[in-house]
Amino acid sequence: MSNVPHRFAPIQRLLHWLMAACIFAMFFIGVGMVSTVAPTYPPLILTHKTLGVTLLVLVVIRLAVRLHYGAPPLPADLPPAMKLGARLSHLLLYGFMIVMPLLGLGMLWAAAYPVVLYGGIRIPALLPQSDRVHTLLWNAHFYLGFAFFALVLLHLAAGLFHALIRRDGVFGTIALLPSRNRTTPVE
Amino acid sequence: MNQSGRPPRSRLGSLVLIAAVVGGAAAAFAYTAGWLSPGRLTPERMIAALTPPSGAPLGHRRNHAKGICFTGVFEANGNGVELSRAKVFARGTYPALGRFNLGTADPNAVDATVRVRGLGLQIAVADGEEWRMALINPPVFAVSTPQAFHDLLIASAKKEPEAMKIFIQANPEFVAFAGWAKTAPWTTSYAEEPYHGLNSFIFTNAKGEEHAVRWSLLPTVQPGLVSQAELEKRGPDFLEQEIAERIRTAGPQRWTMVTTVADPGDPTADPSKPWPEGRRTVQVGTLIVQRIEPEQDGPCRDINFDPTVLPQGIRVSDDPFPAARSSVYRRSYDLRAAEAGDYPRTGTVKP
Ligand code: HEM
Ligand code: HEM
Ligand code: HEM
Numbered sequence: 001m002s003n004v005p006h007r008f009a010p011i012q013r014l015l016h017w018l019m020a021a022c023i024f025a026m027f028f029i030g031v032g033m034v035s036t037v038a039p040t041y042p043p044l045i046l047t048h049k050t051l052g053v054t055l056l057v058l059v060v061i062r063l064a065v066r067l068h069y070g071a072p073p074l075p076a077d078l079p080p081a082m083k084l085g086a087r088l089s090h091l092l093l094y095g096f097m098i099v100m101p102l103l104g105l106g107m108l109w110a111a112a113y114p115v116v117l118y119g120g121i122r123i124p125a126l127l128p129q130s131d132r133v134h135t136l137l138w139n140a141h142f143y144l145g146f147a148f149f150a151l152v153l154l155h156l157a158a159g160l161f162h163a164l165i166r167r168d169g170v171f172g173t174i175a176l177l178p179s180r181n182r183t184t185p186v187e
Numbered sequence: 188m189n190q191s192g193r194p195p196r197s198r199l200g201s202l203v204l205i206a207a208v209v210g211g212a213a214a215a216f217a218y219t220a221g222w223l224s225p226g227r228l229t230p231e232r233m234i235a236a237l238t239p240p241s242g243a244p245l246g247h248r249r250n251h252a253k254g255i256c257f258t259g260v261f262e263a264n265g266n267g268v269e270l271s272r273a274k275v276f277a278r279g280t281y282p283a284l285g286r287f288n289l290g291t292a293d294p295n296a297v298d299a300t301v302r303v304r305g306l307g308l309q310i311a312v313a314d315g316e317e318w319r320m321a322l323i324n325p326p327v328f329a330v331s332t333p334q335a336f337h338d339l340l341i342a343s344a345k346k347e348p349e350a351m352k353i354f355i356q357a358n359p360e361f362v363a364f365a366g367w368a369k370t371a372p373w374t375t376s377y378a379e380e381p382y383h384g385l386n387s388f389i390f391t392n393a394k395g396e397e398h399a400v401r402w403s404l405l406p407t408v409q410p411g412l413v414s415q416a417e418l419e420k421r422g423p424d425f426l427e428q429e430i431a432e433r434i435r436t437a438g439p440q441r442w443t444m445v446t447t448v449a450d451p452g453d454p455t456a457d458p459s460k461p462w463p464e465g466r467r468t469v470q471v472g473t474l475i476v477q478r479i480e481p482e483q484d485g486p487c488r489d490i491n492f493d494p495t496v497l498p499q500g501i502r503v504s505d506d507p508f509p510a511a512r513s514s515v516y517r518r519s520y521d522l523r524a525a526e527a528g529d530y531p532r533t534g535t536v537k538p
Contacts, residue, residue, distance in 0.1 A: 036227070036230075037230055037510065038510065039505075041510045122314070131489065165198060
């Protein structure tokens with residue numbers, strides 16, 4: 001098993017935590033901005049759009065990196081159901097990371113809003129105005145946003161479960177810094 | 188597994204920790220979403236306050252619900268360049284799209300029952316940039332803050348006569364607007380009205396100098412003034428018929444765009460406070476309305492004239508209204524787009 005990595009590559013670990021922080025911010029900015037009429041609203045929505053589009057770029061890079069480096073195997077003693085759950089949930093997380101920004105952009109295009117990011121960067125519309133498409137994408141962005149948040153919480157709980165209860169080295173595969181004291185990866 | 192040198196933490200302790208982290212994140216999320224703060228002024232509450240007892244105007248704007256589309260051009264004369272580097276002020280002609288409207292939540296309101304008239308406008312600047320605005324005819328706004336606007340809507344919907352008295356005691360700035368509403372003459376045409384932006388914005392010019400400004404579209408025809416009763420006799424939809432007829436027979440209609448530049452210390456954060464007389468004004472161009480189209484299939488129907496859609500060179504100021512309006516207009520747009528089936532297109536123009 002000498003070719004199998006024991007940890008995610010540094011770039012993968014960096015991207016994982018950078019994007020995790022940004023995605024958490026996106027959830028909070030999203031629900032915060034739509035529930036306020038305060039002067040913070042325009043800067044919040046500007047940040048939501050800019051960060052969201054940045055995340056779209058990052059996920060593309062992340063997928064390319066993932067295809068290149070692969071992933072370390074899960075512990076051999078992990079029950080098959082848990083392994084399947086882990087794989088499926090990671091797949092879903094990737095799906096959300098790709099789909100959410102696209103829905104956000106699409107919903108603005110379909111409402112004929114100009115999409116302007118920080119620094120006046122403009123994203124040209126790829127969809128014509130349409131009530132129906134706007135409503136569809138709005139609903140998807142709304143409901144999938146909550147589903148994404150729920151899955152991230154589950155993922156967080158699972159990660160902590162590995163780190164604190166199973167102590168099986170899974171957390172160490174993605175941890176930003178190697179921790180001497182913790183566990184060694186699967187052997 | 189579990190080759191750690193440290194003594195294993197108690198399973199229960201770890202489980203509690205995990206539950207606390209996940210629960211804490213969920214609670215923070217709920218708090219941010221406003222679910223734990225029913226007192227927060229949300230766009231939903233503002234829309235609820237706008238909704239008449241008879242029900243929401245499904246498929247229509249939640250305010251300024253009655254209106255008619257226009258298209259035309261904005262002709263910039265170049266004078267605005269000294270104030271703002273926005274490309275729209277460079278001498279030239281830019282496509283414009285807009286909507287004449289009445290400040291009511293009833294899309295079928297009788298024209299003579301609605302005091303406030305408005306104009307929504309979108310000017311297309313070069314390479315996809317846009318400038319959107321929504322202006323009204325009173326010279327001052329009714330209240331100082333978005334919260335006060337909400338309170339006004341609540342108070343004016345109440346039946347007790349005391350409600351408005353209490354409101355005015357708390358928001359004395361309302362008196363100026365009320366005076367205008369009571370005494371200002373009624374015109375018989377959208378073309379005869381001035382439309383005021385009221386909100387303050389910051390213009391930045393090529394040198395990086397900033398000025399707080401407000402702008403207005405001033406009519407170029409003499410108003411024909413009538414009493415409210417006289418206007419009522421002309422019919423419930425007179426204004427829409429009149430503007431269509433006027434443009435058909437007399438040709439395009441014009442408004443001069445005038446920006447007023449604040450002196451330091453002028454009240455930029457409060458649209459209910461006019462700036463003192465004699466402030467510098469700059470005529471920056473002319474809006475030319477060339478064509479009228481009914482709203483139902485018209486190009487203005489699906490535009491949100493969100494006043495924070497601004498080109499580079501114009502930005503919001505410390506005036507709290509554009510932000511509040513942007514948030515509420517977005518919600519109004521989401522609702523009416525989802526309800527488009529309640530206000531079906533006639534199907535001749537667009538699906
Ligand atoms: C990882 C990516 C993203 C996540 C997790 C996310 C999440 C959210 C959430 C949770 C909301 C609040 C929904 C509600 O409570 O009503 C929201 C709203 C919104 N998002 Fe995103 N978003 C993402 C990307 C984007 C992008 C890229 C854009 C646009 C460029 C965008 C535009 C919007 C808009 C305009 C709203 C307000 C919708 C409305 O109510 O009209 N989002 N988003
Ligand atoms: C928005 C937040 C997050 C997202 C979208 C996310 C996404 C992902 C994805 C897609 C993977 C699979 C990597 C791959 O196989 O290519 C992964 C792995 C992992 N994540 Fe996260 N993550 C987030 C936050 C967190 C947090 C807060 C933790 C903390 C406990 C965490 C712990 C882990 C662990 C331990 C792994 C490794 C699993 C393995 O070895 O297969 N993640 N994450
Ligand atoms: C916090 C205060 C305000 C609230 C809550 C509010 C609410 C609304 C709403 C819900 C709409 C319908 C938007 C749509 O569906 O596209 C609207 C339209 C409009 N508002 Fe306001 N408004 C406020 C302040 C103002 C001010 C200060 C002005 C003028 C200076 C103004 C002028 C207009 C005009 C002209 C329209 C019609 C635009 C169009 O034709 O689409 N509003 N307003």
